[in-house]
Amino acid sequence: MTTIYDDTEQDASEALERRAEDIATGDQVYTPAGRWETVTAVVRDDFRIEVRTTAGRRECAWRYYSRDTLPVLRAWHQPEAPTVRLSEVNHGGYREIIAGIAANTRRTAVIDGYHLAAARWQGRGCGWTVYDHTDDATVTRGASKAEALTEVKRLARRHAKALGLPCDLAKETHR
Numbered sequence: 001m002t003t004i005y006d007d008t009e010q011d012a013s014e015a016l017e018r019r020a021e022d023i024a025t026g027d028q029v030y031t032p033a034g035r036w037e038t039v040t041a042v043v044r045d046d047f048r049i050e051v052r053t054t055a056g057r058r059e060c061a062w063r064y065y066s067r068d069t070l071p072v073l074r075a076w077h078q079p080e081a082p083t084v085r086l087s088e089v090n091h092g093g094y095r096e097i098i099a100g101i102a103a104n105t106r107r108t109a110v111i112d113g114y115h116l117a118a119a120r121w122q123g124r125g126c127g128w129t130v131y132d133h134t135d136d137a138t139v140t141r142g143a144s145k146a147e148a149l150t151e152v153k154r155l156a157r158r159h160a161k162a163l164g165l166p167c168d169l170a171k172e173t174h175r
Contacts, residue, residue, distance in 0.1 A: 018072040020049040020064035026075030029053065031062055036073070044170060084116065084160040086153065086169045095121035097128075097149055099156035101165065117155035119148035134159060 023029060027039045029051060037053035037060065044066075051062045064070070082103045089096045100115040117139075119130045128148035130140040132155055140151055153169050160167040 016072060016074075017069045019066065020051065020068045020070065021066040023049070023051055023072060024075065028073035028075070029062075030071040031055075031060065033060070039075075082165055084156050084163075084165050084167045084169075085113075086156065093123075097152050099152050099159075099169075101163075116159045117152050119143070119152050121145075130155075 021044070023039055023042055025039055025042060028036050029039055031037050031053060033055070035055060037055045039051055040054055040059070041052040043050040043052070047066050049064050049066050049068075051064065053060050053062065082101050084099060085102045087098045087100070089098065097119040098115055099117045100113045102113045115133045117130065117132050117134075119128045121128055122142075127142040128140075128145055129138060130143060130148050130151045131137070132139050139155070140148065143151065156169060157167055
């Protein structure tokens, strides 16, 4: 029997203070209601994390800032299936929207993963250029940000369908 352990030195059954952004589906969290609840879904949005849990038959939604810490019992589960995700990078004058394959929920997973499509800001007056990395082709030049985002999402859905992967296109922002 093979057991998958967390990469920490701690016993996985021990409650540890973890950041809200590190919570995964299946984990047990100690909620503000004063009880342990099982995480059924995690929704990430910029700096906020919504943790959806079940307490018996009741479903609850708890909102935290991504850097908040709370007691968490890690789930004993297999690694997550690869998912096509969307990420936006804003660093100085460099801006990029990336659709890529991520094998886990780490914030940098899309940046570190395999890129399927991307849009890069070319500068003031030049707009955005959309690239399809699987075909090594430039799809659109001079698009607005909204047009570029729409095109990247369309390409991501098409590639996810061709690869048989689920798609999670809620945008994560990295600064």
